Amino acid sequence: NVISLGIGDPDIPTPPEIVEELYREAKNPVNHRYPSSYGLMLFKGAVSDYYEKRFNVKLDPSSEIIPLWGSKEGIASVAYAFINPGDIALIPDPGYLVYKIGTSFAGGTAYAMPLLEKNNFLADLKNIDEEVAKKAKIMHLNYPNNPTSADGNIDFFNKVVDFAEKNNILVCHDNAYSEVYFDENKKPVSFLNAVNSKEVGIEFNSLSKTFNMTGWRIGYAVGNKKVIESLGKYKTNVDSGIFNAIQFAATSAFKNYSRYVHQNISVYKSRRELVYSTFDKIGIKYYKSNSTIYIWVKVPEGYSSKSFAELLLNKANVVVTPGNAFGNYGEGYIRISITLPDSRLEEALERIKKVL
Structure with a gap:
């Protein structure tokens, strides 16, 4: 009877209208052939x-978007x-492991950018070695952040653009959690x-967390x-591309994105408050943020990330x-x-309360 608070896989069902659209399109024989x-x-x-309505960002569908x-x-x-063998990619630490693993599989070297709580888990661009910056090909960023739940902001992103222009670096920003936020006045922004x-980068986004479609495997890059x-x-x-029926269903999702998003937020907000109030009562410290489906928790004194996870x-x-599963700078969380x-x-x- 183990309960997992591990993987971030929404338990909320995909909205039924989207599922119905998939069913309709899957029955169309035209969609059974190779997609583009x-x-x-x-x-x-x-x-x-969606990008124009949500972020006030204009994109050319014919050249600036790929599913x-x-x-x-x-x-x-x-x-x-x-990435060519020997190239450097700047990656956040702690961070989503695919940034590092993808770089390694391509023969590149991952250079860690520490995300520290004293900096609100924003990468400190000034601390990146100048010689490393000159050799870097890609910089990966992710805000709202997994695992820390921290938000980015326009001032930070403007500094990232300046840094990328100076060092001829491609910025790859992962915005998969842009629609999980808890304050309407502090909606996450786009890179x-x-x-x-657009001169220096692209942004990844996904329907997985926005529309509870992790198993559908559809996202996109823009920029x-x-x-x-x-x-x-x-x-x-x-x-060979994404099954057209899934693309048609995903298209229908954007028509009512605001309604779907706010339905999710209402569920996650109450759960987040439950975790916060429980941890406040038992003296567990955590990073209080505005975004994501995660809570980044400080381990009690005397424990490492691993030993505390093993205890629970x-x-x-x-x-x-364990925080160190996301990199060395995740230790202690x-x-x-x-x-x-x-x-x-x-x-x-309740189980955690009894143990602690």
Whole structure:
């Protein structure tokens, strides 16, 4: 009877209207043939409309958007498309492991950018060695952040653009958690809101967390035309595109995105407050943020990330993710996901209380 607070996989079902659209399109024999690796214009048009409404960012569907088998695939693919053996990629630490693994598989070297709580888990660009910066090909960023739950901001992204222009670096920003936020006045921004951002970078996004579609495997990359074109050239040689029925269903998702997003937020907000109040009562410290489905928790004194996670597993039958699983600078923390039914979350928290 182990309860997992580990993986961030929404338990909220995909909205039924989206599922119905998939069912309709899956029955159409036209959709049973090979799709284009560059995606349906209808889907890309929906992404373009969404970015303009949500972020006030204009995108050309014909040249600045490409669909992906989820943003995870795109992050790995961009490494193969742009990293040569010996090249350096700047990656956040702690961070989503695909940034490092994709770089390594492509023969590159990952250089860690420490994300520290004293800096609100924003990468400190001034501390990046100048010689490393000159050799770097790619910089990976991710805000709202997994695992820390920290938010980025326009001032930071503008500094990133300046840094990238100075050092001729491609910025790859992962914005998969942009629609999980808890303050309407502090909605997460896009990297593409920064001045001249399209000149130096692209942004990955996904339908996984926004519409609870992790198993559907559909996301997209947007931004710099040349980068999108190169990513497309790579993908035409390694995959055959995304099933058109899924693209049609995903297109329908964007029509009601605001309603779906706020339905999710209402669920996650109550769960987050439950975790906060429980931890406040038992003296567990955590990083209080505005975004994501995660809570970044300080381990109690006397424990490492691993030993505290082992304690919760062995004594409470609760799985959490040790912070150092995301990199060396995650040591001293654990990550908790709130993507499980309320009753199971309540039970997990009760077990943790008894152990501590």
